[in-house]
C-alpha cells in the first residue's frame with residue numbers, strides 16, 4: 557500500500573528541529589500496530605525556515621525532499637502544498653508564530669510551553685478555538701517511553717488503589733558550571749519568567765494531566781543559584797531565570813486528596829536529562845527514572861502481605877511497534893519518533909481512528925501547565941499556598 561504522505565514545514569531549525577527531521581528520516585523503523593506492516597502514513601519535510609541561514613544547511617544537505625529554505629516563515633504558511641508545521645522556536649515567539657500557523661490552516665506540532673506566559677498561552681488558545689479543524693498538539697515525548705507508557709496504563713486501570721503520593725521531576729546538571737555561557741533559555745524576555753518550569757515543566761506534568769491529577773494548589777520553592785553567566789564577549793551578564801523549582805501540590809484521584817511533588821531543576825548535580833515518576837498507592841506502587849532507563853520497580857501489595865519491590869528490565873515496547881528487537885534499548889530519539897507517529901496518526905485518522913489510543917499532549921494540557929506555573933510564581937512571591945485555577 558502507498559503511504560499517505562504529510563508534507564511538513566519546519567520552523568526553527570535548532571536542536572529540536574533536527575530531532576524531528578532525524579525521526580522523519582527513519583520512519584521505516586515503525587510498524588502499524590494493527591497489521592505489523594509499515595505505517596500507512598509518513599511525514600516528508602519539504603520546507604524549512606530559520607532566521608539564522610546557517611541552521612538550514614544541515615537540512616538541505618541531508619534531505620532531498622527540502623525544496624524551500626527561507627528566513628521568512630510566512631513563505632511556508634502561504635504554500636498550499638504544506639499540510640503541517642513543526643515549530644521549535646524560543647518561547648517569546650510561540651504566540652505570534654503558533655497563531656499565524658493555525659490561522660493559515662496548517663496543522664501544528666508546537667514545542668512547549670505553548671507561550672512564554674499565561675497571557676501568550678491564552679492568545680494561542682483563543683485562535684485555536686476559532687479553528688477546530690486544525691490539529692494542534694504540544695510536543696512532549698517521555699510518556700512514549702516504554703515504562704511511562706505502562707505506568708499510564710496501570711493508573712488508568714486503577715491498579716494503584718488509593719493514591720498515597722506522587723513525585724515527578726526532570727533534572728539537568730550542566731548549569732552547575734558557572735562558566736557555561738548565557739543562552740536564550742536563561743533570559744526572561746526570551747524564555748519567560750517561568751524559567752526552568754517553562755522549559756521542563758510540561759514534560760513532568762504530561763502524565764499527571766493525562767490521568768486527571770490536576771493540582772488544586774501549589775506551594776513553590778524557586779531558586780536562582782547562578783545569577784551571572786558569561787555573555788557573548790565573555791563578560792558576566794545577569795542570569796535572571798529560575799534555575800530550580802520544587803512544587804508541593806495537592807491533587808485528587810477518585811475524590812481523595814493526595815500530595816504531589818513536582819521538581820524541575822537545571823542545577824541537580826550529576827543529573828543529565830533525568831526524567832522520573834514515582835507513584836505510591838495502597839495496592840501497587842511504581843517507580844521509573846530515565847537514569848536507569850530500562851528498569852521499572854513495582855510493589856504489588858495485599859493487606860498483611862509482603863512489601864517487596866520487584867525489579868524488571870523492559871525492552872523496546874512503546875505504543876507503535878518497531879523493527880527494533882524487543883530486547884533492545886529505547887532512547888530519547890525513539891521517544892521523539894513515537895510521538896511523531898502519534899501526531900501523524902491523529903492527523904490522518906482522527907483521535908478515534910488512531911492505530912493505538914495514546915495521543916500527544918493537547919493545548920488544553922499545555923494550558924493546565926500555565927495555570928500551575930503562574931500560581932507557582934505567585935506562591936514564590938507571597939510565600940503562600942496558591943490555588944490553581946482550571947477552566
Ligand SMILES: NC(=O)c1ccc[n+]([C@@H]2O[C@H](COP(=O)([O-])OP(=O)(O)OC[C@H]3O[C@@H](n4cnc5c(N)ncnc54)[C@H](O)[C@@H]3O)[C@@H](O)[C@H]2O)c1
Pocket residue numbers: 567568569570571572573605606607608611627629643644645646647649667668669695696697754755
Ligand atoms: N521536546 C523536548 O524535549 C525539547 C527539548 C529542548 C527544547 N524544546 C523546546 O523547543 C523549542 C526550541 O528549542 P531548541 O532547543 O530547539 O532551541 P534552539 O535555540 O536550538 O533552536 C531554535 C531555533 O529557532 C530559530 N529562530 C528564532 N527565531 C526564529 C523565527 N522568527 N523564525 C524561524 N526561526 C527562528 C533560531 O535561529 C534557532 O535555530 C523551545 O520551545 C523549547 O522549549 C523541547
